[in-house]
Amino acid sequence: MPSQEQIEQLRALPREQQEQLARQFGIDAEALQYLGQDERDTQQSVADDEPVTQDRSTQQGQVRGALLPNEVEAQFDSLESKLEHFGYDMFAGEPSTFAPVTGTPVPSSYIIGIGDMVRVQLFGQRTVYHYLAVNREGYLIIPDVGQVQVAGLTYSSMQELIKHTIDERTIGQQVAVSMGATRSIQVYIVGESYKPGAYMVSSFATVSQALHVSGGFSDIASLRDVQLVRGGNVVTNFDLYDLLIKGDSSADRILQNGDVIFIPPRGNTVAVEGEVNRPAIYEIKGDETFADLLEFAGGTKPDAYMGDVTVRRVREGRRSVRNLDLSDESTLQAGVQGGDHIVLRTTPETVDDAVMLVGAVNRPGRYEWQPGMRISDMLKSSRHDLLEYADLSYGLVVREEGTRRRLQVWQFDVANAIEGQAEDDLELNERDYVLIFSRYQTEEEERQNISDLSLTQDERRRAERRRSLDAYRQAYIEGMTQVSTTANNGSRNGGEVPIRELFGTPDDDDAISPDELAEYSRDRMLEPLMQRLQRQRTERGNTPFVYVAGEVNHPGVYPLVQNATARRLVAAAGGLRDSAYLQRAEITRINLDAGEAETEYKAFDLMDVILGNRDIELQGRDRLNVLSIPEWQNTYEVTLRGEVRFPGTYAIRRGEDLSALIERAGGFTDFAFLEGAVFTRQELREQERRRMTMLAEELQREIASNSITGTGGSNQSYDQMRTLLADLMSVEPVGRLIVDLPRILNGQSQAGDIQLKDGDVLHVPSRMDSISIMGEVQMATSYRFDRDLTVTDYINMSGGTKQKADTDRIYVVRANGSLEPHRQRRGWFSTSGSAQLRPGDAIVVPLDTTYTENLELWSQVTSIIYNSAVALAAINGI
Structure with missing residues (x-):
């Protein structure tokens, strides 16, 4: 295939030379007229595809990454939904070239004119390609066929005329006719154009296309009266709203050479x-x-x-x-x-002729209200309409009354309302809110449903994954927003007293974290209601709240309902606990008389109230106190371990003695080592923990003080001091109470029997025939008990004492936990004698406290560490 340059040279030669060279290259001479045109058309097509306009916003920014400040401001303005003039963005562009717009499909109604290029392909007996231009006289001159008058014809009519002419003048030839490059025309766009001027456009371009090519309109241009002027006369007035809103392009005329598009200023x-x-x-x-x-x-x-x-x-x-x-x-x-x-504006969100159902229901939301409608019309079945953890004893109806929209709250029993009992099946007004609560306060309690037992293992894993994902999302959101609860917890809501503090200092021992509250718990659902009620007052001038304390399932502050009674308040608090004293309860009431507050106490029989034999009406700020049964306590438990005939955990009555419990447990086995019994108590364990914490803090301050001031004899033992302090912090308190179990059981103890408390544990080991040695010796270990060996003998058997040992303070920890020094004073100026060892005893060689910077607290620290180790060893050996 010859190159493009060779083809151009061939075309410049006379016809005879063209045929001779074509035969030499093996090319049809007739094809020379069309040869290379595909490449030119491709190049032209690429040029035609290049955009003639670009977005105005990228005119300055396409060669850089950062935005200019004015562009950032424009983006912020757009986020604020600033009103813009309609339609301007449709044509908003930046002209990138003034070249004519080509490459668009040619409509069949296109009028052929001078300068248009037509592609004619003959095939049949021979294949010939012609790429012809309409000459100044309006003819197409087709080689071997002749000239054809085409100027002024439509594109479809030209195709038919050329086909007809070739059929008449040739034999056996077929023809395909298509358009090549079309002629360009010059039009003028003036007035309020974005860039007024003369533009070369395609000969079949319309007014809207020319406006797009020119970049659209200026900021004050009119879109309603674009004028097409031809020969000094207005041909059409183009309302672009017809095109943009109605899709009507009937006024969008095809342009002719020399046309003027005039854009007037914008009107009203x-x-x-x-x-x-x-x-x-x-x-x-x-x-x-x-x-x-x-x-x-x-x-x-x-x-x-x-x-x-x-x-x-x-x-x-x-x-x-x-x-x-x-x-x-x-x-x-x-x-x-x-x-x-x-x-x-939008229609108000308030929905008339409807009531709202909220809370632990299957289908919450708005329900159509009709006159005479009652709760049972919405809640027909506790099984199908309520969630399985819904509280069937407590529900509220919240209603707004009067112009000031004061809240009125009505309480009802959910189960009774579903059954249609008139007292609880309240009649509803439009816009009422019906609140159904969960009978649980925490999400964890709600999840412990019996229906969960029927889940398959895969279903349980899916539920666990969902909970983990929810927890992660919550943690992620809290981490992103960095919500501080300090203001909410510490503030007083604009100077108002927190609701619970209206009834004195609240008891927060059983307080639940807001994150743990169930979605439909009382605390969560009542919060917005209580905030509104706090700004209201009753007829007596009190805040519309009541408080229930004591032996109820959900003590706290509740709204004063219209039908408030003591029985309803107990139901609102989730009912009574097993420990509630039914013969007597008390209401504390504050009465206002002549501007002064007087406190009144009203005692009543709670059983009569619960049974419905009587009831007591409540008023604002009443406090109901449900008392506990005298001598009632939660189950006290004591554990017996080791060589007990029937070991285990026993429930005891308050004030029961140890000897009585051992008798209930059948006494001890024949292998019990009573002298080594370890008795531990929970409250002693807490005391030890607090003492160790205080001791650690004092020791840290003393170490720091010695380190700064340089007091003491040696600084080289600082690391050892820190290590011993770490050992102290890691010691788990035992809470051991030193008891002489054989004397207690024989009734010989001067202190008498031990009165048991909840959580007490008695460890009774098996018989022991060993002696343990620990502390600052070469090898801490245990030896078989030998009556002929003394404390010194056992120390020597362990390799003797270390350099840091305090040999003057060696002591023996008896099997029952009591301490006895190794050397005992016998006279005024001398020490003699040695502690007599018994099976199960432990010899402790303490650290010399003078060796470690003369710290006064070291003796206490080492004693705690060693004594705890002895007690734990005794317990673990059972």
Whole structure:
């Protein structure tokens, strides 16, 4: 295949030389006219595909990554939903070239003119390609066929004429006719164009296409009266709103060479915002109405409120506001004025003729209200309408009354209301809220349902994954927002006293973290209601709250309901605990008399109230106290371990003695080592833990003080001191109570028997025949008990003492936990004698406290560490 340059040279030669060279290259001479045209067309097509306009916003920014400050400001303005003039962005572009627009499909109605290129392909007996131009006389000269007059014909008519002519003048030839490059025309775009000037466009371009090529409109251009001027006369007035809103392009005429597109300045405008589909600023003309403006704005949204539309208008140099009812057809057809600002608001969220069901129900939401409607009309079945953890004894109806919208609260028994009992099946008003609570306070309690036992293993794993994902999402959100609860917990809500503190200092021993509250728990659902009620007062001037304390399942503050009684308040608190004293309860009431507060106490029989034999009406700020049964306590448990005939955990009555419990447990086995019994108590363990914490803090301060001031004899033992301090912090307190179990059981103890407490544990080991040695010796270990060996003998058997040992303070820990020094004073100036060892004893060689910077607390530290180790060794050896 010859190159493009060779083809051009061939075309420049006479016809005879072209045929001779074509035969030499093996090319049909007739094909030379078309040879290489595909490459030129491809190059032209690539050029045609290059955009002639680009986005105005990228004109400055396409060669850089960062945005200019004004562009950032423009983006922020767009986020604020600033009203823009309608339609301008449709044509907003930046002309990148003034080359004619080509490469678009040629319509069949296109009029052929001088300069158009036509591609003619003959095939049959031979294949010939012709790429021909319409000459100045309007002819196409087809080789071996002749000339054909085509100027002024439509594109489809030209195709038919050429086919007909070739059929008449040739034999056995078929023809395919298509357009090549079309001629370009020059048009002028003037007036309020973005870039006025002369533009070369395709000969079949329309007004809208030319406007797009020129970059659209300036900021003050009119879209309603674009004029096409031809020969000094206005051919058409193009209203672009017809094209953009209605899709009507009948006025979008095809341009001719020399046409002028004139864009006048913008006329009057009207802004439309709010609940419309396309809020913007629209240009108006003539006597257009509100209905026309709403059509321009794409119509109203479904929740637009047409009964009260705000129109801000400028009249005689003054601004005024009118509120119009556009639901009235006559008002809708009224005319608008330039400068009007129309705002359509949304329909209020308040739903009339409905009641709201909220809480632990299967189908929460709004229900249609009808006169005479009752709770049972919404809740027909506790099984199908309520969640399985719904509280069937406590529900509320919240109602707004009067112009001031004061809240009234009515309490009902959910189960009785479903059954249709008149006392609880309350009649509802429109806009009432019906609240159904969970009978649990925490999410963990709600999850422990019996239905969970029927889940398969895969279902349990899926549920666990969902809970883990929810927990992660919650933690992620809290981490992103960095919500601080300090202000909420520490503030007093703008100076108001927290609700619970209205009844004195609240008891927070059983307080639940807000994160742990169940979704429909009392605390969570009552919170918004209580906040509103706090600003109301009863007829007696009290806040509409009541407080229940004592032996109820959910003590706390509750709203004062209209039908408030002591029995309903107990039901609101989740009922009574097993420990509630039914013969007597007490109401504390504050009465206001002549501006002074008097406290009144009203005692009553709680059993009569619960059974319904009587009831007591409540008023604001009443406090109901449900007492506990005297001598009632939760089950006290004591554990017996080791060589007990029937070891285990025993429930005891308050005040029971150890000897009585051992008798209940059948006594001890024959292998019991009573002298080594270890008795531990929970409250002693807590005391030891607090003492070790305080001792550690004092020791840290003393170590720091010695380190700074340089007191003491040696600084080289600082690391050892820190290590021993770490050992102290890691010691688990035992809570051991030193007891002489054989004397207690024989009744010989001077202190008497041991009165048991909840959580006490007695460890009775097996018989022991060993002696343990620990502390500052070469090898801490245990030896078989030998009556002939002394403390010194056992120390020597362990390799003797270390350099840091305090040999003057060696002591023996007896099997029962008591301490006895190794050397005992016998006279005024001497020490003699040695502690007599017994099976199960432990010899402790303590650390010399003078070796470690003369710290006074070291003796206490080492004693705690060694004694705890001895006690734990005794317990673990059982």
